[in-house]
Amino acid sequence: MKILSAQQVREADAYTIQHEPVSSVLLMERAASECAGWMVHTFGETPPPYYIFCGMGNNGGDGLVIARKLQEQGFAVQAWLVHTSGNASADNAANQPYYPELRHIHELAEFPEMEEPGIIVDALFGTGLNRPVEGWAAGVIHKINDQRHKHTVVSVDMPSGMMADSSSVQFPCVHARYTLTFEFYKLAFLLPENGERTGQVEVLKIGIHPAFTAQVQTEYHLTDPAVIHTIYRPRNAFSHKGTYGHALMIAGSYGKMGAALLATRACLKAGAGLVTAHIPRCGYEILQTAVPEAMCNTEESAHYSSHFDEPFRLHQAPDYAAIGIGPGIGTENATAKALERLLLAYRKPMVLDADALNIVGKYPALLAEIPEDSILTPHPKEFERLFGATGDHFERLELLTRKARELKLYVLLKGKYSAMACPDGAVYFNPTGNPGMATAGAGDVLTGILTGLLSQGYTPKAALLLGAWLHGLAGDLAADDLSEEALTAEDIVHYLGQAYLRTRQ
Numbered sequence: 475m476k477i478l479s480a481q482q483v484r485e486a487d488a489y490t491i492q493h494e495p496v497s498s499v500l501l502m503e504r505a506a507s508e509c510a511g512w513m514v515h516t517f518g519e520t521p522p523p524y525y526i527f528c529g530m531g532n533n534g535g536d537g538l539v540i541a542r543k544l545q546e547q548g549f550a551v552q553a554w555l556v557h558t559s560g561n562a563s564a565d566n567a568a569n570q571p572y573y574p575e576l577r578h579i580h581e582l583a584e585f586p587e588m589e590e591p592g593i594i595v596d597a598l599f600g601t602g603l604n605r606p607v608e609g610w611a612a613g614v615i616h617k618i619n620d621q622r623h624k625h626t627v628v629s630v631d632m633p634s635g636m637m638a639d640s641s642s643v644q645f646p647c648v649h650a651r652y653t654l655t656f657e658f659y660k661l662a663f664l665l666p667e668n669g670e671r672t673g674q675v676e677v678l679k680i681g682i683h684p685a686f687t688a689q690v691q692t693e694y695h696l697t698d699p700a701v702i703h704t705i706y707r708p709r710n711a712f713s714h715k716g717t718y719g720h721a722l723m724i725a726g727s728y729g730k731m732g733a734a735l736l737a738t739r740a741c742l743k744a745g746a747g748l749v750t751a752h753i754p755r756c757g758y759e760i761l762q763t764a765v766p767e768a769m770c771n772t773e774e775s776a777h778y779s780s781h782f783d784e785p786f787r788l789h790q791a792p793d794y795a796a797i798g799i800g801p802g803i804g805t806e807n808a809t810a811k812a813l814e815r816l817l818l819a820y821r822k823p824m825v826l827d828a829d830a831l832n833i834v835g836k837y838p839a840l841l842a843e844i845p846e847d848s849i850l851t852p853h854p855k856e857f858e859r860l861f862g863a864t865g866d867h868f869e870r871l872e873l874l875t876r877k878a879r880e881l882k883l884y885v886l887l888k889g890k891y892s893a894m895a896c897p898d899g900a901v902y903f904n905p906t907g908n909p910g911m912a913t914a915g916a917g918d919v920l921t922g923i924l925t926g927l928l929s930q931g932y933t934p935k936a937a938l939l940l941g942a943w944l945h946g947l948a949g950d951l952a953a954d955d956l957s958e959e960a961l962t963a964e965d966i967v968h969y970l971g972q973a974y975l976r977t978r979q
Protein backbone atom coordinates (compact mmCIF):
# COMPACT_ATOMS: atom_id res chain seq x y z
CA MET A 475 0.00 0.00 0.00
CA LYS A 476 1.38 3.38 -0.97
CA ILE A 477 1.79 6.02 1.72
CA LEU A 478 1.09 9.49 0.40
CA SER A 479 2.03 12.92 1.68
CA ALA A 480 -0.67 15.42 2.68
CA GLN A 481 -0.11 17.20 -0.64
CA GLN A 482 -0.55 13.94 -2.57
CA VAL A 483 -3.73 13.18 -0.62
CA ARG A 484 -5.10 16.55 -1.77
CA GLU A 485 -4.13 15.65 -5.34
CA ALA A 486 -5.87 12.28 -4.95
CA ASP A 487 -9.07 14.05 -3.85
CA ALA A 488 -8.80 16.55 -6.69
CA TYR A 489 -8.13 13.82 -9.28
CA THR A 490 -11.11 11.80 -8.08
CA ILE A 491 -13.36 14.86 -8.12
CA GLN A 492 -12.31 15.64 -11.70
CA HIS A 493 -12.11 12.16 -13.22
CA GLU A 494 -14.83 10.11 -11.53
CA PRO A 495 -16.35 12.74 -11.64
CA VAL A 496 -17.87 13.54 -8.25
CA SER A 497 -18.47 16.84 -6.49
CA SER A 498 -16.20 17.54 -3.53
CA VAL A 499 -19.22 17.83 -1.24
CA LEU A 500 -20.31 14.34 -2.31
CA LEU A 501 -16.82 12.96 -1.68
CA MET A 502 -17.08 14.43 1.81
CA GLU A 503 -20.49 12.77 2.18
CA ARG A 504 -18.92 9.43 1.23
CA ALA A 505 -16.02 9.84 3.64
CA ALA A 506 -18.31 10.80 6.51
CA SER A 507 -20.74 7.96 5.72
CA GLU A 508 -17.87 5.50 6.04
CA CYS A 509 -16.99 7.00 9.44
CA ALA A 510 -20.57 6.93 10.69
CA GLY A 511 -20.96 3.35 9.43
CA TRP A 512 -17.78 2.30 11.23
CA MET A 513 -19.00 3.91 14.46
CA VAL A 514 -22.39 2.21 14.34
CA HIS A 515 -20.72 -1.10 13.62
CA THR A 516 -18.18 -0.62 16.42
CA PHE A 517 -20.24 1.03 19.15
CA GLY A 518 -23.51 -0.75 18.41
CA GLU A 519 -27.17 0.20 18.18
CA THR A 520 -27.36 1.64 21.71
CA PRO A 521 -24.16 3.61 22.06
CA PRO A 522 -23.40 6.30 24.64
CA PRO A 523 -23.86 9.88 23.39
CA TYR A 524 -21.72 11.22 20.57
CA TYR A 525 -19.91 14.53 21.24
CA ILE A 526 -18.62 15.85 17.92
CA PHE A 527 -16.09 18.70 17.66
CA CYS A 528 -15.79 20.22 14.20
CA GLY A 529 -13.12 22.59 12.88
CA MET A 530 -13.57 25.17 10.13
CA GLY A 531 -12.04 23.19 7.24
CA ASN A 532 -13.10 20.04 5.43
CA ASN A 533 -12.15 17.86 8.40
CA GLY A 534 -14.78 19.82 10.33
CA GLY A 535 -17.09 19.33 7.33
CA ASP A 536 -16.69 15.57 7.77
CA GLY A 537 -17.66 16.04 11.42
CA LEU A 538 -20.82 17.94 10.44
CA VAL A 539 -21.89 15.19 8.05
CA ILE A 540 -21.11 12.49 10.65
CA ALA A 541 -23.30 14.39 13.15
CA ARG A 542 -26.18 14.52 10.67
CA LYS A 543 -25.84 10.87 9.68
CA LEU A 544 -25.78 9.63 13.27
CA GLN A 545 -28.68 11.86 14.26
CA GLU A 546 -30.75 10.64 11.29
CA GLN A 547 -30.27 7.13 12.63
CA GLY A 548 -31.67 8.17 16.01
CA PHE A 549 -28.48 8.34 18.05
CA ALA A 550 -27.90 10.98 20.76
CA VAL A 551 -25.61 13.56 19.16
CA GLN A 552 -24.27 16.95 20.19
CA ALA A 553 -21.99 18.82 17.82
CA TRP A 554 -19.95 22.01 18.13
CA LEU A 555 -18.25 24.16 15.54
CA VAL A 556 -14.95 25.36 17.00
CA HIS A 557 -14.24 28.76 15.44
CA THR A 558 -10.46 28.59 15.17
CA SER A 559 -10.39 30.46 11.85
CA GLY A 560 -12.42 33.30 10.40
CA ASN A 561 -14.12 31.50 7.54
CA ALA A 562 -15.37 28.00 7.06
CA SER A 563 -14.31 26.07 3.95
CA ALA A 564 -16.96 25.90 1.20
CA ASP A 565 -17.98 22.29 1.90
CA ASN A 566 -18.01 22.93 5.63
CA ALA A 567 -20.28 25.96 5.15
CA ALA A 568 -22.50 24.00 2.76
CA ASN A 569 -23.14 21.35 5.39
CA GLN A 570 -23.86 23.61 8.37
CA PRO A 571 -27.55 24.26 7.47
CA TYR A 572 -28.22 20.51 7.35
CA TYR A 573 -27.35 20.19 11.01
CA PRO A 574 -29.43 22.95 12.62
CA GLU A 575 -28.65 21.99 16.25
CA LEU A 576 -25.01 22.96 15.72
CA ARG A 577 -23.54 24.83 18.71
CA HIS A 578 -20.58 27.18 18.59
CA ILE A 579 -17.36 27.58 20.54
CA HIS A 580 -15.53 30.92 20.18
CA GLU A 581 -13.37 30.68 23.27
CA LEU A 582 -12.17 28.01 25.66
CA ALA A 583 -14.71 29.00 28.33
CA GLU A 584 -17.43 27.71 25.97
CA PHE A 585 -16.02 24.19 25.96
CA PRO A 586 -18.93 22.03 27.16
CA GLU A 587 -19.32 19.84 30.22
CA MET A 588 -19.92 16.33 29.02
CA GLU A 589 -21.35 14.61 32.08
CA GLU A 590 -22.32 11.31 30.60
CA PRO A 591 -19.42 9.14 29.36
CA GLY A 592 -19.61 9.05 25.58
CA ILE A 593 -17.78 9.06 22.29
CA ILE A 594 -15.83 12.18 21.39
CA VAL A 595 -15.45 12.60 17.64
CA ASP A 596 -12.42 14.75 16.89
CA ALA A 597 -12.97 16.52 13.54
CA LEU A 598 -11.00 19.67 14.29
CA PHE A 599 -8.09 19.40 11.87
CA GLY A 600 -6.99 16.82 9.30
CA THR A 601 -4.46 16.90 6.51
CA GLY A 602 -4.89 20.67 6.13
CA LEU A 603 -3.08 21.47 9.37
CA ASN A 604 -0.30 23.82 8.31
CA ARG A 605 1.20 24.97 11.64
CA PRO A 606 1.18 23.99 15.31
CA VAL A 607 -2.13 24.55 17.04
CA GLU A 608 -1.78 27.41 19.53
CA GLY A 609 -3.82 29.59 21.87
CA TRP A 610 -7.29 28.57 22.91
CA ALA A 611 -7.57 26.04 20.05
CA ALA A 612 -4.70 24.19 21.74
CA GLY A 613 -6.74 24.48 24.94
CA VAL A 614 -9.59 22.60 23.22
CA ILE A 615 -7.17 19.79 22.36
CA HIS A 616 -5.94 19.67 25.98
CA LYS A 617 -9.54 19.56 27.25
CA ILE A 618 -10.30 16.61 24.98
CA ASN A 619 -7.15 14.84 26.17
CA ASP A 620 -7.98 15.53 29.82
CA GLN A 621 -11.22 13.59 29.31
CA ARG A 622 -9.92 10.74 27.23
CA HIS A 623 -10.20 8.24 30.05
CA LYS A 624 -13.86 9.09 30.57
CA HIS A 625 -14.84 9.16 26.88
CA THR A 626 -13.73 7.17 23.85
CA VAL A 627 -11.93 9.51 21.47
CA VAL A 628 -12.27 8.83 17.74
CA SER A 629 -10.25 11.06 15.39
CA VAL A 630 -11.43 11.65 11.85
CA ASP A 631 -8.66 11.21 9.26
CA MET A 632 -5.92 12.31 11.68
CA PRO A 633 -5.63 13.11 15.38
CA SER A 634 -6.02 16.89 15.39
CA GLY A 635 -2.70 18.65 15.85
CA MET A 636 -0.64 15.97 14.11
CA MET A 637 1.25 16.80 10.94
CA ALA A 638 1.10 14.08 8.28
CA ASP A 639 4.65 14.43 6.97
CA SER A 640 6.74 16.09 9.66
CA SER A 641 7.32 15.80 13.35
CA SER A 642 4.69 17.28 15.65
CA VAL A 643 5.83 15.45 18.74
CA GLN A 644 6.31 18.78 20.58
CA PHE A 645 2.91 20.17 19.54
CA PRO A 646 -0.50 19.82 21.18
CA CYS A 647 -2.30 16.89 19.60
CA VAL A 648 -5.39 14.83 20.33
CA HIS A 649 -4.66 11.39 21.81
CA ALA A 650 -7.12 9.18 19.99
CA ARG A 651 -8.29 5.71 20.89
CA TYR A 652 -9.17 5.16 17.22
CA THR A 653 -8.11 7.05 14.10
CA LEU A 654 -10.37 6.59 11.08
CA THR A 655 -8.18 7.60 8.19
CA PHE A 656 -9.22 7.92 4.58
CA GLU A 657 -7.86 5.59 1.92
CA PHE A 658 -4.14 5.90 2.79
CA TYR A 659 -1.99 5.54 5.89
CA LYS A 660 -0.24 8.78 6.71
CA LEU A 661 3.52 8.55 7.29
CA ALA A 662 3.18 10.07 10.78
CA PHE A 663 1.10 7.06 11.94
CA LEU A 664 4.00 4.69 11.30
CA LEU A 665 6.57 6.44 13.47
CA PRO A 666 6.86 5.46 17.13
CA GLU A 667 6.70 9.07 18.35
CA ASN A 668 3.03 9.14 17.36
CA GLY A 669 2.07 5.68 18.56
CA GLU A 670 0.32 6.95 21.68
CA ARG A 671 -1.61 9.56 19.70
CA THR A 672 -3.13 7.60 16.85
CA GLY A 673 -4.42 4.64 18.85
CA GLN A 674 -5.81 1.95 16.57
CA VAL A 675 -5.73 3.08 12.94
CA GLU A 676 -8.58 2.04 10.62
CA VAL A 677 -8.25 2.77 6.92
CA LEU A 678 -11.64 3.55 5.39
CA LYS A 679 -12.02 3.36 1.62
CA ILE A 680 -13.78 6.42 0.19
CA GLY A 681 -13.46 5.63 -3.50
CA ILE A 682 -10.29 7.49 -4.46
CA HIS A 683 -9.80 6.99 -8.19
CA PRO A 684 -7.70 3.81 -8.78
CA ALA A 685 -5.91 5.40 -11.74
CA PHE A 686 -4.46 8.01 -9.41
CA THR A 687 -3.33 5.43 -6.86
CA ALA A 688 -1.72 3.34 -9.59
CA GLN A 689 0.38 6.14 -11.07
CA VAL A 690 1.31 8.24 -8.02
CA GLN A 691 5.00 7.96 -7.08
CA THR A 692 6.08 7.65 -3.47
CA GLU A 693 9.12 6.40 -1.57
CA TYR A 694 6.99 5.10 1.26
CA HIS A 695 5.03 1.86 1.28
CA LEU A 696 3.26 -0.32 3.79
CA THR A 697 3.82 -4.01 3.07
CA ASP A 698 0.50 -5.78 2.62
CA PRO A 699 -0.68 -9.23 1.49
CA ALA A 700 -0.76 -8.10 -2.15
CA VAL A 701 2.94 -7.17 -2.04
CA ILE A 702 3.83 -10.39 -0.22
CA HIS A 703 1.97 -12.48 -2.80
CA THR A 704 4.16 -11.09 -5.53
CA ILE A 705 7.28 -12.08 -3.57
CA TYR A 706 6.49 -15.53 -2.16
CA ARG A 707 7.59 -18.38 -4.44
CA PRO A 708 6.06 -21.84 -3.98
CA ARG A 709 8.51 -24.71 -4.16
CA ASN A 710 9.27 -26.52 -7.36
CA ALA A 711 8.21 -30.19 -7.24
CA PHE A 712 11.55 -31.26 -8.72
CA SER A 713 13.69 -29.38 -6.22
CA HIS A 714 16.19 -30.94 -3.80
CA LYS A 715 17.97 -29.59 -0.75
CA GLY A 716 20.70 -28.12 -2.92
CA THR A 717 18.08 -25.91 -4.55
CA TYR A 718 17.59 -24.02 -1.30
CA GLY A 719 21.19 -23.27 -0.57
CA HIS A 720 23.69 -23.86 2.17
CA ALA A 721 23.49 -21.13 4.82
CA LEU A 722 26.13 -20.31 7.40
CA MET A 723 24.99 -18.91 10.74
CA ILE A 724 27.76 -17.34 12.81
CA ALA A 725 26.31 -16.88 16.27
CA GLY A 726 26.71 -17.54 19.98
CA SER A 727 29.49 -17.28 22.54
CA TYR A 728 29.97 -18.63 26.05
CA GLY A 729 26.75 -17.81 27.94
CA LYS A 730 24.91 -16.81 24.76
CA MET A 731 24.43 -20.11 22.98
CA GLY A 732 20.66 -19.62 22.99
CA ALA A 733 21.10 -16.93 20.34
CA ALA A 734 22.86 -19.46 18.09
CA LEU A 735 20.15 -22.07 18.60
CA LEU A 736 17.33 -19.65 17.82
CA ALA A 737 18.97 -18.19 14.71
CA THR A 738 19.98 -21.62 13.38
CA ARG A 739 16.54 -23.12 13.96
CA ALA A 740 14.84 -20.14 12.36
CA CYS A 741 17.15 -20.38 9.36
CA LEU A 742 16.18 -24.02 8.86
CA LYS A 743 12.48 -23.35 9.45
CA ALA A 744 12.55 -20.50 6.95
CA GLY A 745 13.54 -23.12 4.40
CA ALA A 746 17.31 -23.14 3.88
CA GLY A 747 18.39 -26.44 2.31
CA LEU A 748 21.40 -26.89 4.59
CA VAL A 749 22.56 -24.88 7.56
CA THR A 750 25.95 -24.86 9.20
CA ALA A 751 26.17 -23.17 12.57
CA HIS A 752 29.54 -21.67 13.32
CA ILE A 753 29.88 -21.58 17.10
CA PRO A 754 32.48 -21.79 19.88
CA ARG A 755 33.40 -25.29 21.01
CA CYS A 756 31.50 -24.84 24.30
CA GLY A 757 28.23 -24.93 22.41
CA TYR A 758 28.87 -28.03 20.33
CA GLU A 759 26.86 -30.58 22.32
CA ILE A 760 24.05 -28.11 22.93
CA LEU A 761 23.63 -27.26 19.28
CA GLN A 762 23.99 -30.78 17.93
CA THR A 763 21.39 -32.00 20.41
CA ALA A 764 18.94 -29.13 20.14
CA VAL A 765 19.13 -28.66 16.36
CA PRO A 766 20.07 -32.06 14.91
CA GLU A 767 19.28 -30.88 11.38
CA ALA A 768 22.14 -28.38 11.44
CA MET A 769 25.81 -29.05 10.81
CA CYS A 770 28.31 -27.54 13.16
CA ASN A 771 31.67 -25.74 12.79
CA THR A 772 33.40 -25.02 16.05
CA GLU A 773 36.35 -23.05 17.19
CA GLU A 774 38.38 -23.41 20.36
CA SER A 775 37.99 -19.96 21.86
CA ALA A 776 34.85 -18.94 23.77
CA HIS A 777 33.86 -16.48 21.04
CA TYR A 778 34.04 -16.06 17.27
CA SER A 779 37.66 -15.29 16.38
CA SER A 780 39.66 -17.69 14.24
CA HIS A 781 37.25 -18.30 11.38
CA PHE A 782 38.74 -17.84 7.92
CA ASP A 783 42.25 -17.59 9.35
CA GLU A 784 43.48 -20.37 7.20
CA PRO A 785 43.67 -19.89 3.46
CA PHE A 786 41.67 -23.00 2.58
CA ARG A 787 38.79 -21.83 4.79
CA LEU A 788 38.93 -18.42 3.18
CA HIS A 789 38.30 -20.09 -0.12
CA GLN A 790 35.31 -21.90 1.28
CA ALA A 791 33.52 -18.72 2.28
CA PRO A 792 32.03 -17.93 -1.12
CA ASP A 793 30.50 -21.41 -1.26
CA TYR A 794 27.80 -20.48 1.21
CA ALA A 795 24.62 -19.27 -0.43
CA ALA A 796 24.08 -16.89 2.47
CA ILE A 797 25.73 -15.93 5.73
CA GLY A 798 24.08 -14.49 8.83
CA ILE A 799 26.29 -13.10 11.56
CA GLY A 800 25.82 -11.42 14.90
CA PRO A 801 23.44 -13.00 17.40
CA GLY A 802 25.32 -13.46 20.67
CA ILE A 803 28.84 -13.28 19.23
CA GLY A 804 30.03 -10.53 21.61
CA THR A 805 32.28 -7.63 20.71
CA GLU A 806 35.76 -8.90 21.65
CA ASN A 807 38.65 -7.44 19.62
CA ALA A 808 39.37 -10.86 18.16
CA THR A 809 35.73 -11.13 17.07
CA ALA A 810 35.94 -7.72 15.37
CA LYS A 811 39.04 -8.89 13.49
CA ALA A 812 37.30 -12.09 12.46
CA LEU A 813 34.31 -10.10 11.21
CA GLU A 814 36.62 -7.92 9.16
CA ARG A 815 38.23 -10.98 7.57
CA LEU A 816 34.82 -12.41 6.82
CA LEU A 817 33.71 -9.19 5.13
CA LEU A 818 36.79 -9.33 2.92
CA ALA A 819 36.33 -13.01 2.10
CA TYR A 820 32.62 -13.08 1.37
CA ARG A 821 31.34 -10.60 -1.20
CA LYS A 822 27.71 -11.71 -1.56
CA PRO A 823 24.87 -10.06 0.38
CA MET A 824 24.78 -11.23 4.00
CA VAL A 825 22.75 -10.49 7.12
CA LEU A 826 24.34 -8.53 9.97
CA ASP A 827 22.63 -8.20 13.31
CA ALA A 828 23.19 -7.57 17.01
CA ASP A 829 26.87 -7.75 18.03
CA ALA A 830 28.02 -7.67 14.40
CA LEU A 831 26.35 -4.25 14.23
CA ASN A 832 27.81 -3.20 17.57
CA ILE A 833 31.27 -4.05 16.25
CA VAL A 834 30.63 -2.02 13.10
CA GLY A 835 29.41 0.82 15.35
CA LYS A 836 32.74 0.61 17.19
CA TYR A 837 34.80 0.47 13.99
CA PRO A 838 32.83 2.54 11.46
CA ALA A 839 35.42 1.93 8.72
CA LEU A 840 33.94 -1.57 8.47
CA LEU A 841 30.72 -0.12 7.06
CA ALA A 842 32.42 0.39 3.71
CA GLU A 843 33.52 -3.27 3.71
CA ILE A 844 30.04 -4.75 3.99
CA PRO A 845 29.07 -6.38 0.69
CA GLU A 846 26.61 -4.38 -1.39
CA ASP A 847 22.93 -5.25 -0.87
CA SER A 848 23.57 -6.84 2.52
CA ILE A 849 20.84 -6.58 5.16
CA LEU A 850 21.42 -4.82 8.49
CA THR A 851 18.79 -5.24 11.19
CA PRO A 852 19.47 -2.76 14.01
CA HIS A 853 17.12 -1.99 16.86
CA PRO A 854 16.94 1.73 17.70
CA LYS A 855 19.93 1.66 20.09
CA GLU A 856 22.07 -0.26 17.61
CA PHE A 857 20.95 2.16 14.90
CA GLU A 858 22.11 5.08 17.03
CA ARG A 859 25.48 3.42 17.66
CA LEU A 860 25.87 2.86 13.92
CA PHE A 861 24.67 6.15 12.49
CA GLY A 862 24.27 8.62 15.39
CA ALA A 863 21.41 10.21 17.32
CA THR A 864 18.59 12.28 15.82
CA GLY A 865 16.16 14.83 17.23
CA ASP A 866 12.91 13.08 16.29
CA HIS A 867 11.67 10.05 14.39
CA PHE A 868 11.20 11.85 11.07
CA GLU A 869 14.88 12.87 11.22
CA ARG A 870 15.76 9.28 12.08
CA LEU A 871 13.78 8.03 9.08
CA GLU A 872 15.58 10.52 6.86
CA LEU A 873 18.96 9.33 8.21
CA LEU A 874 17.95 5.69 7.70
CA THR A 875 16.95 6.36 4.09
CA ARG A 876 20.13 8.32 3.38
CA LYS A 877 22.43 5.68 4.86
CA ALA A 878 20.78 2.82 2.97
CA ARG A 879 21.24 4.78 -0.24
CA GLU A 880 24.83 5.91 0.42
CA LEU A 881 26.08 2.53 1.63
CA LYS A 882 24.01 0.52 -0.90
CA LEU A 883 22.62 -1.60 1.92
CA TYR A 884 19.18 -2.70 3.11
CA VAL A 885 18.62 -1.45 6.64
CA LEU A 886 15.71 -2.66 8.76
CA LEU A 887 15.11 -0.45 11.78
CA LYS A 888 13.15 -2.55 14.26
CA GLY A 889 9.94 -1.23 15.79
CA LYS A 890 6.16 -1.65 15.77
CA TYR A 891 6.27 -0.86 12.07
CA SER A 892 9.82 -1.90 11.26
CA ALA A 893 11.11 0.52 8.63
CA MET A 894 13.04 -1.15 5.81
CA ALA A 895 15.14 1.24 3.75
CA CYS A 896 16.42 0.09 0.37
CA PRO A 897 19.44 1.25 -1.64
CA ASP A 898 17.11 2.77 -4.27
CA GLY A 899 15.58 5.13 -1.68
CA ALA A 900 12.31 3.23 -1.14
CA VAL A 901 11.15 2.56 2.42
CA TYR A 902 8.76 -0.24 3.32
CA PHE A 903 7.03 -0.47 6.69
CA ASN A 904 6.07 -3.89 8.01
CA PRO A 905 2.66 -4.09 9.69
CA THR A 906 2.80 -7.59 11.20
CA GLY A 907 3.95 -8.27 14.75
CA ASN A 908 2.87 -7.34 18.26
CA PRO A 909 4.30 -6.11 21.58
CA GLY A 910 4.71 -9.71 22.75
CA MET A 911 7.66 -9.91 20.36
CA ALA A 912 9.61 -7.42 22.46
CA THR A 913 11.27 -10.42 24.06
CA ALA A 914 14.79 -11.85 24.28
CA GLY A 915 15.85 -13.67 21.13
CA ALA A 916 13.14 -12.39 18.77
CA GLY A 917 15.82 -10.53 16.79
CA ASP A 918 17.96 -13.67 16.54
CA VAL A 919 14.98 -15.42 14.98
CA LEU A 920 14.63 -12.64 12.41
CA THR A 921 18.32 -13.00 11.48
CA GLY A 922 17.79 -16.71 10.97
CA ILE A 923 14.71 -16.19 8.81
CA LEU A 924 16.38 -13.57 6.60
CA THR A 925 19.46 -15.74 6.14
CA GLY A 926 17.26 -18.74 5.33
CA LEU A 927 15.40 -16.77 2.66
CA LEU A 928 18.58 -15.38 1.09
CA SER A 929 19.93 -18.92 1.02
CA GLN A 930 16.92 -20.05 -1.01
CA GLY A 931 17.66 -17.53 -3.69
CA TYR A 932 15.27 -14.74 -2.75
CA THR A 933 16.78 -11.37 -3.65
CA PRO A 934 17.84 -9.30 -0.63
CA LYS A 935 14.81 -7.03 -1.06
CA ALA A 936 12.40 -9.96 -1.36
CA ALA A 937 14.04 -11.74 1.59
CA LEU A 938 13.77 -8.60 3.69
CA LEU A 939 10.10 -7.86 2.97
CA LEU A 940 8.97 -11.48 3.18
CA GLY A 941 11.17 -12.22 6.20
CA ALA A 942 9.89 -9.29 8.25
CA TRP A 943 6.32 -10.19 7.29
CA LEU A 944 6.67 -13.87 8.23
CA HIS A 945 8.47 -13.07 11.47
CA GLY A 946 5.70 -10.68 12.58
CA LEU A 947 2.91 -12.94 11.37
CA ALA A 948 4.38 -15.94 13.21
CA GLY A 949 4.49 -13.74 16.33
CA ASP A 950 0.86 -12.70 15.81
CA LEU A 951 -0.32 -16.28 15.37
CA ALA A 952 1.65 -17.36 18.43
CA ALA A 953 0.19 -14.49 20.49
CA ASP A 954 -3.35 -15.47 19.42
CA ASP A 955 -2.80 -18.90 20.95
CA LEU A 956 -0.45 -18.13 23.83
CA SER A 957 -0.92 -14.42 24.74
CA GLU A 958 1.52 -11.60 24.10
CA GLU A 959 2.91 -11.86 27.62
CA ALA A 960 3.85 -15.53 27.44
CA LEU A 961 5.28 -15.32 23.94
CA THR A 962 8.95 -16.33 23.66
CA ALA A 963 11.32 -16.26 20.71
CA GLU A 964 11.08 -20.02 20.35
CA ASP A 965 7.32 -19.69 19.83
CA ILE A 966 8.00 -17.41 16.85
CA VAL A 967 10.13 -20.16 15.28
CA HIS A 968 7.46 -22.71 16.09
CA TYR A 969 4.70 -20.70 14.37
CA LEU A 970 6.73 -19.96 11.26
CA GLY A 971 5.07 -22.90 9.51
CA GLN A 972 1.60 -21.45 10.21
CA ALA A 973 2.78 -18.10 8.92
CA TYR A 974 3.93 -19.72 5.66
CA LEU A 975 0.58 -21.47 5.28
CA ARG A 976 -1.28 -18.15 5.70
CA THR A 977 1.06 -16.45 3.25
CA ARG A 978 0.50 -19.13 0.63
CA GLN A 979 -3.29 -18.82 0.72
Ligand SMILES: NC(=O)C1=CN([C@@H]2O[C@H](COP(=O)(O)OP(=O)(O)OC[C@H]3O[C@@H](n4cnc5c(N)ncnc54)[C@H](OP(=O)(O)O)[C@@H]3O)[C@@H](O)[C@H]2O)[C@@H](O)CC1
Nearest residue numbers: 487502531532533559599600601602603604605606607631
Ligand atom coordinates in the same frame (compact mmCIF):
# COMPACT_ATOMS: atom_id res chain seq x y z
N1 LIG B 1 -12.79 16.76 -0.95
C1 LIG B 1 -11.80 16.58 -0.11
O1 LIG B 1 -10.74 17.19 -0.27
C2 LIG B 1 -11.98 15.70 1.02
C3 LIG B 1 -11.36 15.98 2.23
N2 LIG B 1 -11.66 15.31 3.30
C4 LIG B 1 -11.35 15.85 4.63
O2 LIG B 1 -10.76 17.11 4.51
C5 LIG B 1 -9.63 17.21 5.35
C6 LIG B 1 -8.71 18.22 4.82
O3 LIG B 1 -9.45 19.39 4.79
P1 LIG B 1 -8.80 20.82 4.68
O4 LIG B 1 -7.79 20.80 3.59
O5 LIG B 1 -9.90 21.77 4.56
O6 LIG B 1 -8.00 20.96 6.02
P2 LIG B 1 -8.41 20.75 7.55
O7 LIG B 1 -7.58 19.63 8.03
O8 LIG B 1 -9.84 20.69 7.75
O9 LIG B 1 -7.83 22.07 8.22
C7 LIG B 1 -7.95 23.30 7.56
C8 LIG B 1 -8.53 24.32 8.49
O10 LIG B 1 -7.74 24.40 9.64
C9 LIG B 1 -7.18 25.72 9.74
N3 LIG B 1 -5.88 25.54 10.30
C10 LIG B 1 -4.83 24.86 9.81
N4 LIG B 1 -3.84 24.81 10.71
C11 LIG B 1 -4.31 25.45 11.83
C12 LIG B 1 -3.77 25.70 13.10
N5 LIG B 1 -2.56 25.29 13.44
N6 LIG B 1 -4.51 26.38 13.99
C13 LIG B 1 -5.73 26.83 13.67
N7 LIG B 1 -6.29 26.59 12.46
C14 LIG B 1 -5.58 25.91 11.57
C15 LIG B 1 -7.28 26.31 8.38
O11 LIG B 1 -7.47 27.67 8.51
P3 LIG B 1 -6.42 28.76 8.11
O12 LIG B 1 -5.08 28.11 7.85
O13 LIG B 1 -6.98 29.39 6.91
O14 LIG B 1 -6.37 29.63 9.30
C16 LIG B 1 -8.56 25.64 7.87
O15 LIG B 1 -9.70 26.31 8.36
C17 LIG B 1 -9.10 15.81 5.39
O16 LIG B 1 -8.29 15.59 6.52
C18 LIG B 1 -10.39 15.04 5.42
O17 LIG B 1 -10.86 14.97 6.76
C19 LIG B 1 -12.62 14.23 3.23
O18 LIG B 1 -13.87 14.82 3.42
C20 LIG B 1 -12.58 13.55 1.90
C21 LIG B 1 -12.84 14.51 0.84
Ligand SMILES: [K+]
Nearest residue numbers: 596599630632
Ligand atom coordinates in the same frame (compact mmCIF):
# COMPACT_ATOMS: atom_id res chain seq x y z
K1 LIG C 1 -9.20 15.15 13.15
